[in-house]
Amino acid sequence: EAGVAQSPRYKIIEKRQSVAFWCNPISGHATLYWYQQILGQGPKLLIQFQNNGVVDDSQLPKDRFSAERLKGVDSTLKIQPAKLEDSAVYLCASSPEGNTIYFGEGSWLTVV
Amino acid sequence: AQKVTQAQTEISVVEKEDVTLDCVYETRDTTYYLFWYKQPPSGELVFLIRRNSFDEQNEISGRYSWNFQKSTSSFNFTITASQVVDSAVYFCALSEAWGRRGKLIFGQGTELSVKP
Numbered sequence: 001e002a003g004v005a006q007s008p009r010y011k012i013i014e015k016r017q018s019v020a021f022w023c024n025p026i027s028g029h030a031t032l033y034w035y036q037q038i039l040g041q042g043p044k045l046l047i048q049f050q051n052n053g054v055v056d057d058s059q060l061p062k063d064r065f066s067a068e069r070l071k072g073v074d075s076t077l078k079i080q081p082a083k084l085e086d087s088a089v090y091l092c093a094s095s096p097e098g099n100t101i102y103f104g105e106g107s108w109l110t111v112v
Numbered sequence: 113a114q115k116v117t118q119a120q121t122e123i124s125v126v127e128k129e130d131v132t133l134d135c136v137y138e139t140r141d142t143t144y145y146l147f148w149y150k151q152p153p154s155g156e157l158v159f160l161i162r163r164n165s166f167d168e169q170n171e172i173s174g175r176y177s178w179n180f181q182k183s184t185s186s187f188n189f190t191i192t193a194s195q196v197v198d199s200a201v202y203f204c205a206l207s208e209a210w211g212r213r214g215k216l217i218f219g220q221g222t223e224l225s226v227k228p
Contacts, residue, residue: 003156035216042116042203042218043157056215089155101216103149103157 002026004104006092012110018080021107025073025094031055032069033101034077035091043091049075082111114139116206118219125194126227133189133222135204141165146180146187147205147216157203163187194226 005024025032035043048056051072069075089106115138125131148160171178175192201223205216
């Protein structure tokens with residue numbers, strides 16, 4: 001079974017530029033998550049989708065971050081404009097019914 | 113509020129030694145789930161185990177074992193006869209069973225280095 005796919009794996013941008021990350025969850029998983037992991041810390045939830053509806057976006061900095069999950073499958077996370085403190089790994093994850101969450105390899109963002 | 117604490121930031125052992133990674137959690141929920149994930153240098157978080165709050169039985173899977181004690185709010189992870197391939201960052205995590213289902217609260221992680 002294919003895992004959670006993410007792209008791009010690595011991105012370097014200048015501050016104030018924009019960036020977008022894409023995620024394809026495991027087939028059939030209704031719930032999709034985006035987590036942010038800053039170096040040396042545990043991941044922190046940014047947004048959670050159930051099918052194409054948002055369940056939790058309380059920790060998403062909405063002035064610069066946006067995410068969508070059209071058709072309840074793939075998802076895109078966008079940052080515009082990026083700040084230096086946005087340098088992190090952005091992890092996409094998915095889960096079926098139940099509480100086990102499966103993660104992708106992450107998209108590594110460096111803002112210079 | 114929910115919180116997970118992994119007091120050990122880094123652990124270094126020599127191959128074949130046993131090592132225990134500590135995890136202490138806080139929650140007001142009576143129903144919750146606890147997890148351990150492994151994060152190798154590639155970055156992917158690899159699921160190791162899920163335990164619900166009603167099941168305090170310890171679990172063993174090969175060289176891995178987990179000790180869940182509600183009385184001390186701890187969910188410790190032991191690797192027996194460690195190997196170089198066990199080198200990674202290990203995260204303990206907690207999730208609510210109801211409401212915002214599936215939201216994981218992670219600890220800071222413990223970086224394990226197993227030297228040959």
